[in-house]
Amino acid sequence: MSSVNGAVPTTIIVAGLLLAGYALLMTALNRRMGFGLLVALGVLEILLLVLVGMVVAKLIGGGRPASLPTLIGYLIAIPIVPVVAGFWGALERSRWGPAVIGIAGLVAAVLMVRLHEIWPVIHV
Amino acid sequence: MSDPTTSAENAAQAETAAPTEIAAKAAPPDSTRTGPGRVLVAVYALFALSATARAAVQIATKFSHAPVAYLLSALAAVVYIVATVTLANGSRTARRIAFLSCSVELVGVLAIGTWSIADPATFPDATVWSGYGSGYGYVPLVLPVFGLLWLRYWAARSRRGD
Numbered sequence: 624m625s626s627v628n629g630a631v632p633t634t635i636i637v638a639g640l641l642l643a644g645y646a647l648l649m650t651a652l653n654r655r656m657g658f659g660l661l662v663a664l665g666v667l668e669i670l671l672l673v674l675v676g677m678v679v680a681k682l683i684g685g686g687r688p689a690s691l692p693t694l695i696g697y698l699i700a701i702p703i704v705p706v707v708a709g710f711w712g713a714l715e716r717s718r719w720g721p722a723v724i725g726i727a728g729l730v731a732a733v734l735m736v737r738l739h740e741i742w743p744v745i746h747v
Numbered sequence: 748m749s750d751p752t753t754s755a756e757n758a759a760q761a762e763t764a765a766p767t768e769i770a771a772k773a774a775p776p777d778s779t780r781t782g783p784g785r786v787l788v789a790v791y792a793l794f795a796l797s798a799t800a801r802a803a804v805q806i807a808t809k810f811s812h813a814p815v816a817y818l819l820s821a822l823a824a825v826v827y828i829v830a831t832v833t834l835a836n837g838s839r840t841a842r843r844i845a846f847l848s849c850s851v852e853l854v855g856v857l858a859i860g861t862w863s864i865a866d867p868a869t870f871p872d873a874t875v876w877s878g879y880g881s882g883y884g885y886v887p888l889v890l891p892v893f894g895l896l897w898l899r900y901w902a903a904r905s906r907r908g909d
Contacts, residue, residue, distance in 0.1 A: 707792075719782055719785045
């Protein structure tokens, strides 16, 4: 069985960790939410949507993970993470706004590892 | 010799000229969901969502495989939901309930963590709290501690009357 190209999940892990590092640096420097963080979050969101599309294509192509409900849950939850974090973080007018964005970056990276555990054809 | 008036003016100017993205000398958070609470509520919401989804899938698809573990997963999910909602609400009553749920969570992660190591046969499948939350980077162990510290800060503020 062919596997999902690992370049996208790997890019998401790197992007998520970079976003987390940048955002937590902003928190450490006592900065508020800025435009740059929202743009970076938008890039992460696009990458996640591409990945969800790739996994859905794999499912349509007839592939099946061990637990289909779990995978579908992940496919629904993954694109929501940056959106919710963006709104929740933007509401906060202190250093803790960027911290919320940083957590979203970490979560995106962790979800890629989890996704691989749920369905090993999704390489990392 | 510097003129004290001028240096005070300079200081005032320097303050107003500070870049806008640098937070002003932070006013104390106005509720349990703002300031550091923003992060706390976000992480609690994440765990509420993932624990609920996990317990739902486990109970719906393979309950007999590890009933104790799955029921404890469901309990953890409820505790996370209650903590999320009450920390986001922040009223006096909500803070009491939040204190209770964070305490249950801390006792739960310590008890289930110990139980899962002492008696692995009962836990053929992991819960959020197995191995003190090792499957979740030990966040389940640290989270209630931060929750309780945050609530303690609010209790102290409430006693001071602000």
